[in-house]
Amino acid sequence: MFKNLKEFADFLESKGELIRIKEFTDPVMEIAEITDRVSKEPGGGKALLFENTGTSYPVLTNMLGSESRIKYALGIDSFEEVSDSMQSLLQAVMKQRGSLFEKLRLLPLLKDAASWMPKKHKGVAPCQEVILYQPDLDRLPVLQCWPEDGGKFITLPLVHTKDPETGMRNLGMYRMQVFTKDTTGMHWHRHKTGARHFEKFRGDKFPVAIAIGGDPIYTYAATAPLPDGIDEYILAGFLRKKSVKLVDCLTQPLQVPADCDFIIEGYVSKSEGKVVEGPFGDHTGFYSLADLYPKLHITSISHRKDAIYPATLVGIPPQEDKYIAIATEKIFLKPIQFTMVPEMLDLHLPEEGVGHNLAIAKISKSYPGQGAKVAHALWGAGQMMFNKILIVVDEDIDIRNREELYDTIIRNYLPKRDTHFGRGPMDVLDHTSPVCGYGGKMLIDATVKLPEEGGEHKAEPGIKAIHYTHSADDLKGLINVILDKNEPLDDDYTGLWLWGSNWDPVRDSEFSGGKLVADSRAKITGKDGFTREWPGKALASGAIIEAVDKKWDKLGIGPFIPSPSLKFSKEIK
Secondary structure, eight states, X not given: OOSSHHHHHHHHHHTTOEEEEOXXXXXXXXXXXXXXXXXXXXXXOOEXXXXXXXXXXXXXXXXXXXXXXXXXXXXXXXXXXXXXXXXXXXXXXXXXXXXXXXXXXXXXXXHHHHHHSOEEOOSSOGGGSXXXXXOOGGGSOOBBOSTTSSSOEEOSOEEEEEOTTTOOEEEEOOOEEEEETTEEEOOOOTTXXXXXXXXXXXXXXXXXXXXXXXXXXXXXXXXXXXXXXXXXXXXXXXXXXXXXXEEEOSSSSOEEETTOSEEEEXXXXXXXXXXXXXXXXOTTSBEXXXXXXXXXXXXXXXXXXXXXXXXXXXXXXXXXXXXXXXXXXXXXXXXXXXXXXXXXXXXXXXXXXXXXXXXXXXXXXXXXXXXXXXXXXXXXXXXXXXXXXXXXXXXXXXXXXHHHXXXXXXXXXXXXXXXXXEEXXXXXXXXXXXXXXXXXXXXXXXXXXXXXXXXXXXXOTTOEXXXXXXXXXXXXXXXXXXXXXXSOSSOHHHHHXXXXXXXXXXXXXXXXXXXEEEEOSOOOTTBTTBOSOOOOBOOOOHHHHXXXXXXXXXXXXXXXXXXXXXXXXXXXX
């Protein structure tokens, strides 16, 4: 348990996991460019504390950007211990209990659960040591990350709302574009719980409270794929085995963690129309386009005396969110397996898939069609509904070994027989779907086929599992991914990222000579039925790259790291 970000930052420094930067660094794109270079280093690089930001507050970035740092934040030695603990809890709660003795055995568990429940903070809360009743966001070092962003964005907001009917609290993470010193956007998608709470509200001024910083476990809890109705602060209490202390807000009827670094309170008006928010260089690696979202009116800002402002950078992978996804993948595998897909032995979300574009499931197969059954079960499981490409393999395959995965595709996958298409919800940030939030999905069934499914087949000699090409005439793989002519063909990481990012499975796929052809080139608005605007990649500007190059030696980070944006130098403006 960490009381605040300062304590966490000091701890990371003691472990050699943090670098303090005393040279002035501009929150407008410079901090993001430096963070991008460091976070793409092997293992995720170091956390960075920018102490000279032109404001009264330092900025902490990449704080969860390695496996060791996210384990420190969660207070664990391994992800498996959390997953096992969750599974034991689920089994205990769901087990039928007939005798009095069996019911009594549940009492210690209930006692433990009571200790995880949020409690009210007594006395003056640290997050309210300094109060700004005339809120001014210009005083905070809010980042602009990419040159075509619509402005500055708060990127790690812990957004608190309450269900108007049940009173249940929700903690979400929805980016917030700064419009003025006391207004921001509220980027909650229609499927998000905060948006549903807002739609249910029958008054005018819907209360919202945003916490920033505090124990880093809150940041993880806000991103966790919990079912509706489960309080994220119960998960935080479960993970750190201690309840979260909450305090009443100053101007809104909500509660927030007493130990956070900043609290922003406000409301969203039901009678006010939506406003244009964005663009924003997003975790997909592309800009999410400007769209209409509610406006937040800020009624107060408070903070700790020693507050640190945390921010995350999202863009072309890998970034800090890679390690948050690793934790989620490992922690929540067994609960999903236990409650929904018992035959699933492992699930992997490769970082090239930016969370939702690509997933690989390992199953214990015992009957025909089981791969398709698993696919549909996963596409109905919370955030997995946004998955675009799902590859299913047998239990003897190491799904994190890329060579082994490709070998099993070559052995077991016949494209026309073993490709299953569907349609369903897509992430609103996906720019390739025919309409926003709804598009194609695809299952690649690479399990050994039973007689009812067609049985074994002989692979074509010399065939590749996935082949990247610039031409539809060059088909050397079972799966052939057509990329734009300026994209590299010898980089599997970039190829997988672009395959999932620039392709709708239903619209952009065809079979040729028994092989799957996936058109992952940029689409042209108004051509071939594509009606949406096509975004560009989130890349640093030439001016920012040059500015950071010049000051690199003064930053104290170590050997020079060139800008990752230079990989796509032809597209830099």
